[in-house]
Amino acid sequence: MAQIPLHQEQVDRLKALAGDIAQQVQRFIVRHSSTSVERAVLRLFGVDGVDRDGTPLPNRLVEMLREQGGLSGGVSRPFAAALLASGRDPQTTAELIEQGKIPFDVPGGNTGRGLLERERQLGRDAVAKLDATRRRKRAKQLVHPVPPQPWRYLIVATGDIYEDRLQAKSAVAAGADIIAVIRSTAQSLLDYVPYGPTTEGFGGTYATQENFRIMRAALDEAAEEAGRYLRLVNYSSGLCMAEIAACAALEDLDMLLNDSMYGILFRDINMQRTFVDQYFSRLICARSKIIINTGEDNYLTTADAVEEAHTVTASQLINEAMGREALLTDDLLGLGHAFEIDPALENAFLYELAHAQLARQLFPNAPLKYMPPTKYKSTDIFYSHCLDTMFNLASITTGQGIHLAGILTEAIHTPLMQDRALSLAGINYVFNVARSLGSEIEFRAGGFVARRAQQVLDEVESFLGEVRGSGLMGAISAGRFAGISRRSDGGKGLDGVFEKGDDYSNPIMAQLEKEGVTDE
Amino acid sequence: MSEPIKPYGDTMNDGVVQLSFTLPVENSSRGKKAAELYAAKLNLEQVAVVHARQIATGFTFFVVYARAVPVLDYSTVAATEVAVAPLDFHEINDLIKSGLQRPLVVIGATIGSDAHTVGIDAIMNMKGYNQDYGLERYPEIEAHNLGAQVTCEELVAKALELKADAVLVSQTVTQKDAHLRNFTELVELLEAEALRSRFILVAGGPRISNDLSLELGYDAGFGPGTVPSQVAAFLITTMLQRKGG
Numbered sequence: 001m002a003q004i005p006l007h008q009e010q011v012d013r014l015k016a017l018a019g020d021i022a023q024q025v026q027r028f029i030v031r032h033s034s035t036s037v038e039r040a041v042l043r044l045f046g047v048d049g050v051d052r053d054g055t056p057l058p059n060r061l062v063e064m065l066r067e068q069g070g071l072s073g074g075v076s077r078p079f080a081a082a083l084l085a086s087g088r089d090p091q092t093t094a095e096l097i098e099q100g101k102i103p104f105d106v107p108g109g110n111t112g113r114g115l116l117e118r119e120r121q122l123g124r125d126a127v128a129k130l131d132a133t134r135r136r137k138r139a140k141q142l143v144h145p146v147p148p149q150p151w152r153y154l155i156v157a158t159g160d161i162y163e164d165r166l167q168a169k170s171a172v173a174a175g176a177d178i179i180a181v182i183r184s185t186a187q188s189l190l191d192y193v194p195y196g197p198t199t200e201g202f203g204g205t206y207a208t209q210e211n212f213r214i215m216r217a218a219l220d221e222a223a224e225e226a227g228r229y230l231r232l233v234n235y236s237s238g239l240c241m242a243e244i245a246a247c248a249a250l251e252d253l254d255m256l257l258n259d260s261m262y263g264i265l266f267r268d269i270n271m272q273r274t275f276v277d278q279y280f281s282r283l284i285c286a287r288s289k290i291i292i293n294t295g296e297d298n299y300l301t302t303a304d305a306v307e308e309a310h311t312v313t314a315s316q317l318i319n320e321a322m323g324r325e326a327l328l329t330d331d332l333l334g335l336g337h338a339f340e341i342d343p344a345l346e347n348a349f350l351y352e353l354a355h356a357q358l359a360r361q362l363f364p365n366a367p368l369k370y371m372p373p374t375k376y377k378s379t380d381i382f383y384s385h386c387l388d389t390m391f392n393l394a395s396i397t398t399g400q401g402i403h404l405a406g407i408l409t410e411a412i413h414t415p416l417m418q419d420r421a422l423s424l425a426g427i428n429y430v431f432n433v434a435r436s437l438g439s440e441i442e443f444r445a446g447g448f449v450a451r452r453a454q455q456v457l458d459e460v461e462s463f464l465g466e467v468r469g470s471g472l473m474g475a476i477s478a479g480r481f482a483g484i485s486r487r488s489d490g491g492k493g494l495d496g497v498f499e500k501g502d503d504y505s506n507p508i509m510a511q512l513e514k515e516g517v518t519d520e
Numbered sequence: 521m522s523e524p525i526k527p528y529g530d531t532m533n534d535g536v537v538q539l540s541f542t543l544p545v546e547n548s549s550r551g552k553k554a555a556e557l558y559a560a561k562l563n564l565e566q567v568a569v570v571h572a573r574q575i576a577t578g579f580t581f582f583v584v585y586a587r588a589v590p591v592l593d594y595s596t597v598a599a600t601e602v603a604v605a606p607l608d609f610h611e612i613n614d615l616i617k618s619g620l621q622r623p624l625v626v627i628g629a630t631i632g633s634d635a636h637t638v639g640i641d642a643i644m645n646m647k648g649y650n651q652d653y654g655l656e657r658y659p660e661i662e663a664h665n666l667g668a669q670v671t672c673e674e675l676v677a678k679a680l681e682l683k684a685d686a687v688l689v690s691q692t693v694t695q696k697d698a699h700l701r702n703f704t705e706l707v708e709l710l711e712a713e714a715l716r717s718r719f720i721l722v723a724g725g726p727r728i729s730n731d732l733s734l735e736l737g738y739d740a741g742f743g744p745g746t747v748p749s750q751v752a753a754f755l756i757t758t759m760l761q762r763k764g765g
Contacts, residue, residue, distance in 0.1 A: 170576030185633035203633040379726045379744045414695045418542045421575035
C-alpha cells in the first residue's frame, strides 16, 4: 500500500495528546453512572418486556429505585436481593417487582455472603451472554467467510421491519456486505428502548430487540445464499447507548454507530450523560466483538471539509483513545470520515486522497468508516453518480474498511430499490477495476498529497494541544467541533446522570474491566 | 401565437424521452415485453427497452428510450418565480439599515423527520453557497439556524421568542411525500394560532417551486441552486413593501 511519508514522532505525540484528553474525561466517567447504564445492567441480567402502559420493565425498575432515593448504589444489588426474595428467574422477578408483589429497595447494611454471591453470579451470567454472542458470530464466520474490505454498507429504512427484510435481501443480492437499519427519526431522544416488532416509523425503523432478531435471522438466511458473512448494524447513540449495546449483543449484531461526540453536537444530548453511557456501551462492544462506528463524517456536513479537516482527525484520535479506555481493540474501531470536499475546488480529489490516506496510516488496523459525498450531491442524479464513482476510487485506493454506499438520489429521497442496485453496480465496478491501485502507486515526498497530509497533522497537533488545555468538555462548549457549541450542563438527559455512592456496585462492569477482552 | 413543443433528442420535435423504472417481474423476455407495453400505456411510441437487469428476486430494473406523442403549446404556459430585483450583499445590508432601521431577524429550520440540514445550511451558514455568503454573514441580519428535525411547534415558539421577521423552512429528503405534509402542518399551525401574517414564510428544497409554495400558503419558495442573496433580497424587499403598505 502506498504510504505518505509521516514523522512517527509526531504521530506518537498526537496519540499521547489524545490519550491525555481521554483520561481527563475518564476521570469524570468512573465517578458516575446513569439511568441508562443501570437499565442496560438489568437487560443483561435478563429483564425485558413492558408493563401495562407499555413502559419497559428496565425503566420501571430503575424509576422505582430512584423514587426511593436509592439509585446511587446502582440497581444490581437491590435486584440480587429481590431475586433471593423471589427465588425465581430475573424476568419473573422483575414482573413480580413491577406488580408490587416483592419489595425492591436498597438492602441496607445487608452485604451478607449470600447476597454478594448472588450478585456476582448475575454478573457472570451476563458476561457469559456477551461471550456467547462473540462465539456464535465467529462460528458463523467460519461457515460463511468475512469478505475482503472495503465492506459495502447499505442502508434500509422503510419503517416496517418486514419490508426492510425484503430490501435488505435485495441489497445483499446486489453485493452488500453490511446492512444498516436506519432508526426512526428522533429515536435517539427517547429515554427508553421501544418494545417488540414495529411496522411504522418515520424516516426509519425503530431499534427494538425484536426487530434486531428479525433482521438478524433474515441476514443469516441471506448469507446461506450469498456465501459470505453479512454484518448487521444499528445505532447505539442518543439517550440509550448502553441499553442498545446490550440488546445488540444479545441479538448478535456486528456493528453499532456509537459516538458521544455526534450525540452531543448533532442531537444535543448532554455530554456528561453520553460520556458515561458511552463507556459502558463500549465495554459491552469490546467483549461482544461489536465494531463501533464513530460520526466524525458529520462534522463536514456543517463545517468546510478542507478548513475543518483537522477536527475530523483530532476527533478520530480522541475516539480511539476513549475506545482504548473502554478496552476496544483496533479491529473494533470504525473511525469515521467522509468525502465531502466541494467538487468545484481544483484538485479536490487529491485533498480527499490525502485525508483518506492519512486516516489509513494513523489507524492502520482500524476498519475505517468512509462516508460518501452528501453535501455536494446534486439533484442531477447522473452527476451525483459521478461523484460517487470518485468516492469509490478514493476508498479502494486508500484501503478503507467500511464503505458506505453513495446513492445517486441522495439529494432527493430515501433510496429506492433501483437506486441501491445502481450504487452497488458502481461500487463493484470500481473496486474490481482498481483493486490493487493502492499498492501500485506512490505518494511523492513533498508532493501535493504529502504536503496536504502534513498540513492537516500540524493543525491537529495545535488543535489537540488546545483541547487538552481546556479539556474536551470545555472545547465542545467553546464550539471547537463542527462549529457547534454545547454546554456541559445543557442538552438532554442530564437528569439521568448520578454520582456513584460508596456502595455502588455493577458486577458486569467490574468483571469486564478486570478480565478485559478475550478472543476465546 | 402558438408555440408547439416536444422533448428534444437530436432533432427538433423528435419527442425523445429516457426513463427508468422497476417492475415486480422476473428478468425474462416476458418481463421486457411487459416494460415495453407499460411504456406504450404511457402513450410513448417507438419504445426501446435498452436495458433490463434483475435487482432482486422478482424485480427487474429497466432503462427505456421512446418518443413522446403529445405536443404542448408553450405560449399557454405560465409559472411564477420569486419576483424581486437581484441585490448583492452590500445592497441588502444597506437596504435593511436605511429601510428597516433595525436588524432583520430570520429563523430557519428543517422540519419534520428530515435530518438533512444541507439546504438550510446553504442559505444560513456563514459560508453560504456557491461563493454567495450565508445570512449569518450579513451584519444587518440576525440569523438563527435551528438545524434539523425541528417540530413545527418548536419552530413557531422560537420564532415568537426571537421576534422573527421571517421563517425559512427546508425539506431536503422526503419519503412518500412527507415534505408536503410537513409544509402544510406548519401553515395550519400558524393559521390556527392566528400567527400566519406575522412572519414572512419561505419554503426551500429540491422539490420546491415558487408555485407549489404559494399553493401551500407560503410567501415564496426556492428550489435547487438558490443562493442566499436571492433569499435575503426577497426578504428585505417584501418586508419593506409590507411596511410601506
